[in-house]
Amino acid sequence: MGMLAARHGLRTGALAFVLLTYLTLIGLPGRLADLAMPVLAGVAAIFFWLVLRRNPQLGGIYGSLGGTALWAGLLAGGFYAVLTAFFAGLLANGVRVQLVFDKIVPQNLAALYAVMPGALLSGELSPVGWLRQVGLLGLAGVAAALLVAGERWLRRRELPPLAALRWLPLLLPFVLLAAVIGLGSPAVTFGGNNQGTIRLLLAMLAVGSGIFAARAVRPGGARRVLWALLAAALVGLPFLLDQFQNSVMGIVFIFVMMGLGLNIVVGFAGLLDLGYVAFFAIGAYVYAFLAAPFSSPWLIAQLQGWGLPVSGPLVSFWLALPLTMVAAGLGGLLLGIPVLRLRGDYLAIVTLGFGEIIRLFMLNLAELTNGPRGLLNIAPPTVGGYSLGNPRDIFLLALAGAALIALVANRLDGSRLGRAWVAMREDEDVAQATGIHLVYTKLMAFAIGALFAGLAGQLYAARQTNIFPENFSLFVSIDALSLVIVGGMGSIPGVVLGALALKGLPEVLRGVDEYRIVTFAALLVIMMIVRPQGILPSLRRGRELQEQGGSRADQPSVLETLPDNAGGSPLAQKER
Amino acid sequence: MQFAGMALQPLKAVRIYCEIRVMVKTPSFPTLVRLRQASAVRWWVRLLGVVLLLLLAWRVAVVGLAEGYPASFWISQTLNGLVLGGVYALIALGYTLVYGILLMINFAHGDVMMIGGFTGFFALQLWIGVGWLDGSALWVVLALVLTVVAGMLGSVLAGITLERVAYRPLRGAPRLVPLISAIGASLFLQYSVLLIFGVTPRAYTRPALIEGGFRAGDIFVPYTGIIIFIVSLLLMLALYLIVQRSKLGRAMRAVAEDKSTAALMGINVDQVIVFTFILGSALAGAGGVLLGFHNTVVKFNSGFIPGLKAFTAAVLGGIGNIPGAMVGALLLGLIEALGPSALGIPTEYKDIIAFSVLVLILIFRPSGLLGEVLSEKKA
DSSP, rough: OOOHHHHHHHHHHHHHHHHHHHHHTTTTHHHGGGGGHHHHHOOOOHHHHHHHHOOOOOIIIIIIIHHHHHHHHHHHHHHHHHHHHHHHHHHHHHOOOGGTTOOOHHHHHHHHHHHHHHHHTOOOOOOOHHHHHHHHHHHHHHHHHHHHHHHHHHHOOOOOOGGGHHHHHHHHHHHHHOOOOOOOOSOOOHHHHHHHHHHHHHHHHHHHHHHHHHHSSSHHHHHHHHOOOOOOOHHHHHSOHHHHHHHHHHHHHHHHHHHHHHIIIIIIIIIOOOOOOHHHHHHHHHHHHHOOOOGGGHHHHHHHHTOOHHHHHHHHSSHHHHOOOOOOOHHHHHHHTTTTOOOOOHHHHHHHHHHHHHHHHHHHHHHOOOOOGGGGGOOOOOEEEEEOOOOOHHHHHHHHHHHHHHHHHHHHHHSHHHHHHHHHHOHHHHHHTTTOHHHHHHHHHHHHHHHHHHHHHHHHHHHHHOOOOOSSSSHHHHHHHHHHHOTTTOOHHHHHHHHHHHIHHHHHHHGGGGHHHHHHHHHHHHHHOTTTSSSSOHHHHHHHHHHHHHHHHTTTTTTTTHHHHTOOOOGGGGGO | OEEEEEOHHHHHHHHHHHHHHHHHHHSSSOHHHHHHHHHHHHHHHHHHHHHHOOOOHHHIIIIGGGGOOOOHHHHHHHHHHHHHHHHHHHHHHHOOOOHHHHOOOOTTTTHHHHHHHHHHHHHHHHHHTTTGGGSSSHHHHHHHHHHHHHHHHHHHHHHHIIIIIIGGGTTOOHHHHHHHHHHHHHHHHHHHHHHOOOOSSOOOOOGGGGEEEEEEEEEEEEEEHHHHHHHHHHHHHHHHHHHSSSSSHHHHHHHHHOOHHHTTTTHHHHHHHHHHHHHHHHHHHHHHHHHHHSSSSOOTTTTHOOOHHHHHHHHHHOTTOOHHHHHHHHHHHHHHHHHHHHTTTGGGGGHHHHHHHHHHHHOOTTOOOOOOOOOTTTT
């Protein structure tokens, strides 16, 4: 018994120590200031909890479970205290650790002892600081053990399902919306204002919970009423938010548009496209050429050659729409033709290459694209002389665009073409044998996906008014891909949730901007391991992945409980 | 009904025979008509390839050769290309080894290499601090060897962790899933290094012993170039011997052939996969250190582009094929060194050339130069 606890505790404690060391090396404690140690202990507690609950052979809070947790906590704390003491000693002796580890600076370490950086440098640290670290991490272990024990106790008692609770998720979006309204009339706040940030967070939560509510409600009259109410609330939202909040929501919904397009290529047709930003860029640049020809030296020369005026936009936003869409769709076809024979991972690498090639061309074809100086003063959309360039109207346009694309994507999903995509995704040979024209089906996926990205790109150009090649780096592709994957491949509401989580939340968590990419990257890996079907999976895809990864399905994840709370089992929501 | 009059038309008979062979080999049974369409497409693709080659040759003849570079320029560019190719080969072997066994592109391999470069850099700083680089030639050589070894160790650690954390739980999942996980791991490694070690590029100091080079007429060959080339050749030889002669190498080949049968033969598949990652990462770590000496700096994203190029090299030679990766890498190094001058385009487009080679290879010969004809499932 003792040996078991010690062995498991040693392993878990060592892993936790590695995790804490990583967090320290990337400089998290310095950001958290005095809260550093409690927050790290909290992280450790969550980690212990996740590890311990997977070990059913550990039993009893006074037995091996408690023993393991205590061992793990104390060991992690001990190692960690030694490490921080080592670094603190180096710093106090004037060694510039920063030359190797960029984030090991007095400010960062002092936060762990809850003292001022000066005290650390002069070596005035009391042993209490180290004991505090050991103690807090030991407490984290105990807390995790208690959590696991409590969880088991709860699971053993079968709680009666509360029928009334079913209504809660349906009401939640409206409650949140009321909170958004209640937090004050739309005043102009820019970023730093706390209340504004909270309103933004609440607004995003309202949209997210609205999606869950829309999925949770049973079909029938109630559903129609709820959907109408949700739609009305969504349309009303831009008028409730201020400029900053609207501009964030605008970019979120532009990424929804883009994600919905990528969702067709990746989610429906199963063609992993890492160069999707190319079509977004094509849309943005084509619109920029049409609306701001005066920024491109080559276009100026051409227009002057034909005796046309070069001072204003050539066509309006609305007339440009079909043109950009056609251009992006053609781009999709042109990419699609050469990669017809490729599958899976090869396709990913080739499309990545294409995306980079497009960006390099935009950077180097300075005559046409004005190179890194970009295309400037792109005209906003107008309606009857009224400019729709302010954040609120862009948000509205993005909403409209996203709704349109979602509608089209939804219809496509059930159509003959959509079913051909799914068949192709599952097995190309069998799909071909059943009479699906692979060339046509693949090209349609590329073209339609590209077309939507072009639309999103045009709106993006109109929102930014100035665009540069750096706006279209590989990371836009990766952002779009991650939001599709996090939301759930092939799932239309999932895309909205993914965009809110990946593009919206970082705006709320402005302070941790530095850690954004690391967080996403870790999230991608964890998501693939724990829940490859995404937060809100499309029902078809979710079931496929469940069948294939049978052994993994029995490890409950944190997120797995979400759809259940939102009403019934996933199968009960078959009729969306 | 297709077989009527077969004897009268020998050419057609041969074609139908080929088609039947193809049909029997493919897992599904599409109709002959569709096959004939497919072969027509294939002929068009081949024609397109020939046209492209002719265009390329024309461009080289008209623009590249017309610029009149001296022969010494071409020779030194060729040597540069071989050196770069040697480094690419070390990285490409990692892609090929992992792909051969797991049928998965280890997208984070370039970043594993970058971590090797960082470890090597810190080891080098340590030797400088101890003062070995100022000592006699023996000490300097020892320090350099230990730098490469440190880089290999760092990469191996990263590689094993990667396999354990990001890939092992996903074995048997649909193929997109490990690829996405690999992309996540790649970004995670890059930006963790950025956060931990800072944005400033770390500059490799070359010891005085290997500074400079020798001159033969107009041709200048730096010593580092020679060392890099020789070291990479030695490492490749070592890898070849391990894979072909050792017991573990035989186990690796067995696992690559068929995982479940290998398991039935008493091979510990998990162990073999870890061993594969160790081999690939060790080579990548050495490549990272050598690339650090070659480029003089390493920074958080310095593994990305070389990684992509090494992948290109692996595909060029036929992914999963060990000699193929070496040949492909040397060839890619040459293409990259000679291409811009031969085609008369600015060197900023060097990366575009590598990407274009990748795209063209995948379109015209997805199995690579030396690769066996993989079934379409693998390709």
